[in-house]
Amino acid sequence: MQISDRVSGGVLVVLGSLAAWGGSRLPAVPGQDVGPAAFPMLIGSGLIGCGVLIALGIGRSFEAPEEPKAPHPWWYGLRALVPFALLLFYMLASEPLGFLLTAAVIVFAAALALGARLSLAVPLALVAPPLMHLAFYKLLRVPLPEGLLAAPW
Amino acid sequence: MTELLEGARLVAAPDVLIAILASAIYGLVVGSLPGLSATMATALLVPVTFWLSPIAAIATIITASAMAIFSGDIPGCLLRIPGTPASAAYTNEAYALTRKGQAELALGAGLWFSAIGGIVGTLSLVLMAPLLAEVALSFSTYEYFWLAFLGLMCATLVARSSPIKAIASMLLGLLIACIGMENPAGTPRFTFGVPDLLGGIEVIPALVGVFAVSEVMRAMVTAEPPKLPRRKFGSILANQWTLTKKYQWPMWRGNVIGIIIGVLPGAGADMAAWVSYATSKKFSKEPEKFGTGHPEGLVEASASNNASLASGWVPSLLFGIPGDTITAIAIGVLYMKGLNPGPTLFTENARSMYALYIIFILANIIMIPLGIMMIRMASLVLRAPRAGIMPLILLLCAVGSFATGNNLFAVLLVGLFGILGFVMERNGYPVAALVLGIVMGSMVEQNFITSLIKSDGDVMPFIERPVSSVLAALTFGALLWPLGVWIWNRTQGRRLPASGAAE
Numbered sequence: 001m002q003i004s005d006r007v008s009g010g011v012l013v014v015l016g017s018l019a020a021w022g023g024s025r026l027p028a029v030p031g032q033d034v035g036p037a038a039f040p041m042l043i044g045s046g047l048i049g050c051g052v053l054i055a056l057g058i059g060r061s062f063e064a065p066e067e068p069k070a071p072h073p074w075w076y077g078l079r080a081l082v083p084f085a086l087l088l089f090y091m092l093a094s095e096p097l098g099f100l101l102t103a104a105v106i107v108f109a110a111a112l113a114l115g116a117r118l119s120l121a122v123p124l125a126l127v128a129p130p131l132m133h134l135a136f137y138k139l140l141r142v143p144l145p146e147g148l149l150a151a152p153w
Numbered sequence: 154m155t156e157l158l159e160g161a162r163l164v165a166a167p168d169v170l171i172a173i174l175a176s177a178i179y180g181l182v183v184g185s186l187p188g189l190s191a192t193m194a195t196a197l198l199v200p201v202t203f204w205l206s207p208i209a210a211i212a213t214i215i216t217a218s219a220m221a222i223f224s225g226d227i228p229g230c231l232l233r234i235p236g237t238p239a240s241a242a243y244t245n246e247a248y249a250l251t252r253k254g255q256a257e258l259a260l261g262a263g264l265w266f267s268a269i270g271g272i273v274g275t276l277s278l279v280l281m282a283p284l285l286a287e288v289a290l291s292f293s294t295y296e297y298f299w300l301a302f303l304g305l306m307c308a309t310l311v312a313r314s315s316p317i318k319a320i321a322s323m324l325l326g327l328l329i330a331c332i333g334m335e336n337p338a339g340t341p342r343f344t345f346g347v348p349d350l351l352g353g354i355e356v357i358p359a360l361v362g363v364f365a366v367s368e369v370m371r372a373m374v375t376a377e378p379p380k381l382p383r384r385k386f387g388s389i390l391a392n393q394w395t396l397t398k399k400y401q402w403p404m405w406r407g408n409v410i411g412i413i414i415g416v417l418p419g420a421g422a423d424m425a426a427w428v429s430y431a432t433s434k435k436f437s438k439e440p441e442k443f444g445t446g447h448p449e450g451l452v453e454a455s456a457s458n459n460a461s462l463a464s465g466w467v468p469s470l471l472f473g474i475p476g477d478t479i480t481a482i483a484i485g486v487l488y489m490k491g492l493n494p495g496p497t498l499f500t501e502n503a504r505s506m507y508a509l510y511i512i513f514i515l516a517n518i519i520m521i522p523l524g525i526m527m528i529r530m531a532s533l534v535l536r537a538p539r540a541g542i543m544p545l546i547l548l549l550c551a552v553g554s555f556a557t558g559n560n561l562f563a564v565l566l567v568g569l570f571g572i573l574g575f576v577m578e579r580n581g582y583p584v585a586a587l588v589l590g591i592v593m594g595s596m597v598e599q600n601f602i603t604s605l606i607k608s609d610g611d612v613m614p615f616i617e618r619p620v621s622s623v624l625a626a627l628t629f630g631a632l633l634w635p636l637g638v639w640i641w642n643r644t645q646g647r648r649l650p651a652s653g654a655a656e
Contacts, residue, residue, distance in 0.1 A: 003580050012321055019328050022343060029338045034605045036340040039598045043328050050321035059315035059635070080370040080575060083547050087366070087568035090551045091561045099552075106551070107544040113373060116540030128545055132552060140204045142556040 009055030013048050020044025082113045098147020099137075103129035160507025164515065169209045173512065176213035177220050177519060181527040184221030185534055186542060187234040187378050188371065191221035191422070192478045193364040197549055199357050199482060200556035207490035208508050214486055215509070216516040218479045219271055222422055222458055223524055226263035227531050230256060234378050239422035239458045242430040249446035257387045258396075262451045264524040265393040266404060270456035271517035273408040274415065274463030279510050281416070282467050282499060288620075289471050289496040294607065295615055297472065298600035299624035301593050304418030304474045306631035308589040314581050316635035322582045326590015327597065329354050335595050337602045349562040356485055358554045358563045359591050360478070362570025363584045365550050370575045372543045383532050389525050400452045403433050407453035411460030418468040419589055421477020422458040429457035463513055470494050470506075474593065478585050481592045 023040025053059065086106045094102045108125035116124075133151050136142040163169065176198065183194040195218050202210035225237030229244035230251055240247075240263075250259035292300075305327075309319035333353025334341040344350040397404065407429045414425040433453040434443045443450055465476025466483070473494035475481035487494055492505060499506055527534075550571075554563040574584045608614040616622050 003576070005580075008580055008582075012325075015325075015328070019331075019343075023331075026340055026342060032606060033610050034602055036336050036338040036342060038602060038605070039336070040328070040331050040342065043324050043331070046324045047321060047328070050317055050324060053317045054315075054321060059317035077374060079373040081572075082373055083366055083369045084568040084572055086547060087551055087564055087571070091564045091568075094555075094561070103548055103552075106548055110369070110544035110547050111540050114540035114543055115377075116538065120538060120541055124541055124544065128548065132545075132548060136200075136552055136556060140201060140556065142200070142552070143559060144552070144555075 005057055005060070006055045009051045009053070012051030012054065014051075016044045016047025016049075016051060018044070019047065079113060082110065086110055094147070095145050096147055098149050099133055099144040100129050100149045100151060101147065103132060156503045157507050159504035160509075160511055163208045163504060163508040164212070164511045166206075166208070168206060169212050169512075172205060172209040172213045173216050173515060173519070176217040177516065177523050180217035180220030181224045181523060182534055183217075184224035185227045185236050185527065185531060186537070187228045187232070187236055188368050189542075189546070190237045190364060190368075191218050191225065191239065192360070192482070193368065194218070194221045195479050195482045196357065196360040196364055197546075197553055199486060200553040202486050203489070203556070207492055208505065208512075210486055210490055211483070211492075211509055212512045212516075214479075214483045215512050219267075219459065219462055219513075219516045220520060220523070222462055223264060223267040223455075223520060224527055226267070226455065227260065227528060228378075228535060230259045230263065231531065232378060232535070239426050241423070242426035242458075243451050243454045245444060246430075246446065246450055249444065250448065250451075253446045255446065256384075257389055258392055258448060259446075259451060260386070260528050261389040261391070261393050262396060262448050263455050264521060264528070265390060265397070266407070266452050266455040267459040267524075268517045268520050269397075269404065270408055270411055270459035271463055271520070272514060273456070274412055274460035275510060275513040275517065277412045277416075277460070278463050278466055278513070281464070282470060282506070285467065285471055286496040286499040292472075292496075292620070293618070294600040294604045295618055295621040296624060298597065298604055298615070299621050299628055300418060300468070300472055300474055301597045301600060303624055303628045303631065304468070305586075305589060305593060305597070306628050307417050307419030308586045309583075310420065310424075310631055310634060314583050318580075318582045319586045322577060322584065322586040323590040326587040326592075327594045329359070329587075329591050330594020331598070337599055349560070353595075354566065354591065355557060355563060356481070356592055357557050358566040359570045360482060360588060361550050361554055362567040363574035363588055364478075365546055366567055366571025367574035367578060367584070369543045369547050369550075370571055371578075372539055377539050380536055386529060389528055390521075396448055396452060400449050403437070403449055403453040404456050406432065406436070407456035408460045410453075411457035412464040414457075415461030415464030415476050416467050418472070418474040418476060420461075421465055421479065422461045423477075423585075425461035426454045426458040430454040459517075466509075470498060470509075471496055473596065475589060478588055481589060484592070 020041045023037045023044060026037045029035040086109060090102055090106060104125045107128050108121050111121035111124055133144060137144050138153060180194055183189045184191055195214055198213055198217055202213055221237060222239050225235055225240035227236060229235040229240040230247035233244055233248040235241040235244045247259040305323050309316055309323055332343045332350055334351055335353045341351055410429045411425040414420050430450045433450040434440050437449055465480045468474045468476050469480040469484050473484055475484055484494060550567050551564050554567040557563055577584055616625050
């Protein structure tokens with residue numbers, strides 16, 4: 001996910017402009033000079049300034065030089081999205097499937113993605129969710145969803 | 154005096170003692186695992202603190218963070234991988250000692266001087282906080298605005314990165330804090346019609362995402378750290394007393410620097426360690442030995458980062474302005490438990506404050522025996538496969554963020570902040586500045602807008618009042634500092650190493 005400073009600076013400029021524009025459209029409080037619009041507009045203009053400076057490469061000399069990385073195929077970086085996908089899965093599946101099944105899938109998939117052997121991933125996926133359920137449901141009283149498979153306690 | 158006894162009684166409650174012991178072990182283990190930082194250990198504890206009594210909740214935060222900062226030294230010393238960013242300053246030094254066969258000396262110095270630093274830092278907290286509370290009672294929104302702004306500027310200085318990127322990160326955090334209707338006018342802003350955004354972005358999902366999920370993401374694309382060979386350790390504390398006497402002066406200097414940096418809002422243990430290591434080298438009689446396995450810098454920096462941890466609570470307790478990312482979490486817990494930060498905390502709730510001091514001292518004392526046990530078991534703990542730990546961390550992130558509000562939207566937020574943190578870190582945008590921006594956004598805005606309304610849009614009152622003029626000068630000093638360094642480098646005609654930005 002290495003992005004050149006020109007791109008990230010540009011993104012900041014766009015974001016800053018959107019913030020300032022969005023802020024300026026907020027309704028003012030009658031009888032007050034400064035209202036909800038002031039702060040987003042201030043931040044927005046700050047972001048635009050920073051974005052321009054970053055895109056121009058000012059301040060680079062403060063950054064630590066990057067370490068050389070081993071070459072990887074292009075899809076290698078996409079592996080970083082696995083945790084996000086699993087969290088998304090939790091959000092969508094924990095209600096219908098229940099906590100135990102969802103958690104087991106997440107642990108199993110994450111372990112495999114990190115290169116665990118089946119002899120580690122399977123026991124982990126079987127043991128960790130019930131323990132976590134016990135701790136959060138029983139001790140901390142978090143209402144974890146039951147779904148298809150209810151815990152025996 | 155009765156209040157001190159009351160405080161001791163509060164700490165002696167069984168649930169508090171159990172909480173201290175359990176969070177000590179938790180902090181030691183998590184801090185020692187490379188990639189799992191002290192901030193992350195503390196952030197993942199927050200859902201647990203919901204169900205604890207106020208004192209027990211504070212105790213878990215204090216103990217876990219102190220332990221994690223020490224135990225970050227362990228993998229740094231044995232594997233040359235700092236367990237927490239606060240250990241990064243002296244990792245090479247400690248590893249050099251290990252290569253010379255003096256691992257016990259390096260680990261012992263980390264442990265012994267961490268405990269001393271923690272205790273000295275606590276004493277400074279005990280002495281300073283009530284004195285400053287008197288001053289703070291006369292503060293108005295102008296002073297609070299400058300304090301919060303100064304904290305944000307310090308957060309950008311700490312980052313060992315481009316100051317412009319740090320400021321951009323901070324502004325991004327402030328922008329995220331604008332979301333919702335928690336602003337002086339109560340107008341919904343940037344909610345895009347999503348009802349879940351009306352209440353604003355919760356700090357805990359943001360923290361967990363930025364510090365924990367992004368770490369799991371990083372683990373996906375980096376090679377696993379090398380395994381620690383099994384080894385036996387000799388006596389850990391054997392030579393520490395000799396070191397204490399020999400390097401007494403650097404030790405005190407480390408403590409003092411740590412305390413000063415901790416008190417500064419926004420700057421924390423990482424910066425304390427870097428600055429102390431650099432000063433130690435500068436004032437040492439034998440600077441040429443630094444980097445080759447010389448304990449002097451280790452002594453000073455180890456004391457410094459733990460001292461800053463305690464004094465970092467001064468701005469947090471007095472003004473609700475976090476000293477670093479750990480106290481940013483602590484402030485959230487304080488509010489949740491009805492111990493709202495502010496100068497009146499020291500007058501109206503003195504026994505809770507005494508309890509807090511006692512917990513600090515206690516945590517730093519039990520650090521020594523527990524730390525020795527941890528060092529002896531380090532080869533066992535550090536052998537735990539990353540592919541087994543990271544999935545559990547991910548699951549904890551999901552459950553923990555869900556638990557903060559029984560709301561599945563928080564799980565999505567955690568994931569999104571994970572991506573944001575990962576991408577920012579990869580491109581040199583410091584995430585600590587982002588987090589402090591999110592935490593302090595509404596406070597900065599509230600005080601800024603209120604002050605402007607009070608003064609009828611006039612900026613003069615911001616700099617006319619005596620305390621606020623000093624704070625304003627400090628803030629602009631922090632803002633212009635990188636420019637000064639840059640010009641100095643130009644005129645000197647040579648480039649300083651990257652650490653120049655942090656000094």
